[in-house]
Amino acid sequence: MALESNERPDKPITKFESMLKTDDVYFFDAEDFEDIVHHYLNHGKISLAKKGIKIGLQQHPGSIELKLLQVEVMVFENQTEKAEALLDELQLLDHQNEEIYIQRANIYSKQDNHEGAVELLQRALSITTDSFDIYSLLGMEYLFMDNFKKAKESFMKCVEFDEQDYSSLYNVIYCFEFLEDYDGAIIYLNKYLENNPYCEVAWHQLGKQYFYKEMYTEALSAFDFAIISDDSFIGAYFEKGKVLEKLGRHKEAIENYETTISIEDPTSHAFLRIGKCYEKLKDTEMAKYYFYQTVHEDPLLDKGWLAITNLYFNIRDF
Missing domain, CATH: 1.25.40.10 (Tetratricopeptide repeat domain)
Incomplete structure (x- = not known):
């Protein structure tokens, strides 16, 4: 039995998971299904995302957005032929949907065709007013191509849209640094x-x-x-x-x-730096203590073992 969404005041995620545990079938708006699927994709719960898409398309078989999410899952699972076939169908229905070009770009990117991905993303930019995510994707494609100047410009656009986008800010600075x-x-x-x-x-x-x-x-x-x-x-x-x-x-x-x-929690690198400082202060015992703390924290850190070796060498304890 389908239930109207207003009969259940819970949030869509809670209501959807409740539905999966029972024999009831609840009705959701297509937008609710989109939110549900996005939620599971963002949390890496692909099987639940696929269930959300399947039930969503049963209730809203004409939803292009849900079908685009289906494409996203197909691309994630490397079902690129199926994804491209579905994109071909969707493009006949709505050739001005920028998400179609974005998903095609994702496929090209996975196939290491980064130039092709950039062309598709540029096309998506030309038909959308919401370009924030596209500039971020463009930046990553330019990084794959080692075009740090273009990548920097793309990530700068992201920071212009959202000054709290620290991921893009880090990428801008990374590009500056790579360009020295x-x-x-x-x-x-x-x-x-x-x-x-x-x-x-x-x-x-x-x-x-x-x-x-x-x-x-x-x-x-x-x-x-x-x-x-x-x-x-x-x-x-x-x-x-x-x-x-x-x-x-x-x-x-x-x-x-x-x-x-x-x-x-302490890190081996902090212990190592403290040991180096004590070594400079001629406090050999404290330096030794922190160098041993370094290799205790990370036995595979070669710099820690070298520091211990150099310390013993300098005090001529061969």
Whole structure:
């Protein structure tokens, strides 16, 4: 028996899962089915997503959006021939649907035809007003092609749409770094921070650019601002410790590395840096303690074993 959605006040996901456990059949709007399938795809629950698509198409056999989600699952499962055949059918029904071109681009990308994928994504851009996701996909295709200039431009578009899209922000900076354009990255991040002065991610990335250019005073200030913006941001403490080491302020560096350990579980890299600082301070026993902590935390870290070897070599304990 089909039940109208307003007879069950629960959220669509809860209601759908309840339906799967019983013999009842509940009615959902096509949009509800889309939300249900997106939810399961986002959580990697492909079998439940496929059930949602199957039941959704039984109730809404003409839904192009549900069929496009079916294509997405087919592509994920490498059923590219079936996916292309269904896309051919959908394109006859709605040749102005940008999602059709996006899914074709996904197929091309999986086949390592990244130039073809870019052409299709550009076509999708020409027929849509919602281009955020397409620019993100374009950026990834350009990365596959090692076209870091175009990738950078695409990810910049994503950040323009959503300044909180830190994944794209990281990708922008990654492109700057690969191009060794540290000055360009600094200019870009400073401009970004004018509008987002409390963005710990941007301050952290800015500090790293200054570090690459050996502008240690500026790097230290940037990491301090990152910590002010988020006093639990481990990456900023760790990078600040590295700057303090460069400035010869080893006791302060140790304090920052110890802060990372106090916030989250200790890491072998933090132990190693602390050991290196004690070594610089001529405190052999403490250095030895932290080097052994390093290899206890990660027995496969070669730098830890080399640090122990060098320490014994330097004190002539062959």
